[in-house]
Amino acid sequence: MGNALRFLWGNCCKPSTQESESLGPHGVSAATVGVSALSHDLFHFDITAQVPEGLSQHVVSLKKAQANWYRKLLDAWKETKSPPKTPEEASRLVIQTLKRHQKADVEGLLAFYGLPLPHTLEPVPLSVPVGVKFELQTLPVDAKAVADGDTITVYVDTSDPRESSAVPRDVQFAAIERSKARAAKDYVKADALHKNIIDAGYRVLTGLDNEDILARKYRIRLRGIDAPESSMPFGKEAKDKLIKLVQGKCLKIYVYDTDRYGRSVGDIYSNGVFVQETMLKKGFAWHYAAYDRRPELALWENQARAAKVGLWAQSNPEKPWEWRKDRREGR
Template sequence: MGNALRFLYSRCCKPTTAGGSHGVSTTDDGVSALSHDLFQFDTTSQVPEGLSNHVVSSKKAQANWYRKLLDAWREAKPPPKTPEEASRFVVQTLKRHQKADVEGLLAYYGLPHQPSASCPTSSSQVVKFELQTLPVDLKAVPDGDTITVYVSTTDPRESANLPRQVRLAADQRSKARAAKNYTKADELHKKITDSGYRVLNLQNQEILARKYRIRLRGIDAPESSMPYGKEAKAELVKLIQGKCLSVVVYDEDRYGRCVGDIYCDGKFVQEVLLKKGLAWHYSAYDNRVELENWEKEARAKRVGLWASTNPEKPWEWRKNKRQRVAQIKLL
């Protein structure tokens, strides 16, 4: 092993015992854990067991990443010492690899997400937290601006906040299934889902995950029964189905949904929908100039809903629908 890696590991990078399956309780611990795993890989040529829960590529591909990271770490002068430095180090070293894998690796170590260069500048709102999701299911997309995602409880942030009763129910369910007591297992899973969690089966492995409903920040897509409503949903499905997402959460709406920006395979999802004329810039709640310009670009090209002369705004459509329902109730 290179002296730089051995020195940093021995001085400051002992792995912690708190937190998720990797033992990472904070992003600072993530730097230590990364160094520890590189030390282990140099000795055993084995990648961490829990990594496959966060990435989509094979163990063989993972070994290739660690080989590259190890070589780059040895050459780094000095090697990364902060979460931000470690995150940039991983992204730069693995820039030719799948975005989902790089983001999954960052999530595994609890390192901060590095958004793409095309990411729009934020408005005055402050980021509350970031999510690195498991692959998105087709059924998780009800329309063009809302999705349901799941985050593994092995994620450091989730592990630190996992309710004790959910953890116990998950353990008891596993034992019930092993004993082939599926009735009891189903009852325990209902307790888990009622608490906002779910046990997912991914690649023949059960993963306890937390459920999040996400409202795409800054856009308003046509409702399903409106013109281009089905097209907006189809485009969103095409962008994210089966993919791991990075979600930057800014707020929570009155329906309990997280309001955030969605990134997938290096793309800013709201940008794609706006440029294809499948969503409006929701300027009443978001003042970012980039989103306004992407809508103007689609209008000028008359693509998507802008092929119509005067398309109805979704928020006006919803308001009119509420008024019609209120009138019917009065009759």
């Protein structure tokens, strides 16, 4: 992408001396075609698995890591409802997708495309839906954390301001002592300490740079939908679809309530995609109208019914809440 764009930019739209000084190393400026350059390079990577030439001059990580960035950015670009149209939007997508990578790499990548650096962006006004008790920003989700089509387990970094003040002192102490035990190669002690941490609702995870991250565990029940149970028809398919939507992603979760099983009931967004919407539209869940009256959920279920997709390919699919009731009553 880089060579072709530089040729077109240099010969068709050659800037004045003053303008050329503001160009990024990719041959574009933030006010012109940086977004197109990134879009083109992601398309090129999708076909060839090759990162742009010259990128290594502006970042600190090697090409294997660079390829990992482009895979993540490609997924994020494809999954967002409205692909970035402005340099600011593209910059925010890069920053959000690569937020756990080294600062020098993220800023080098942005500069390569002439996109705004993090400190130059205006803060986005917060818009939290009515009724939300709190918001979670999770660590990347593991596929094993998905129990079925409507329940997942997530972890939140305790360095998050909301979490940091709530970590029990014995958990903090155990995390420090575990680190010391591992450094001394006393893995029996380290494992025992980690078990205590897990029993308290936390876990020590490994970050991208192999650093230890103390994280809090949350069990999430997707608000407003009810997916088929694992042993029901389309139960496996519903779980697989949810895995595909969340695996490896850092999720935004708006928590509204806690159910009788201690799960946080919330709306989940994965790279800007509303997960419940996708599950309903693809026919992998019912609208759980007994607990959520939002009309858009009913609309999305009806659209899937009409198209006979997913579980609606069956003539008379059993409702999961009725299936559970029958088994409780021994029918």
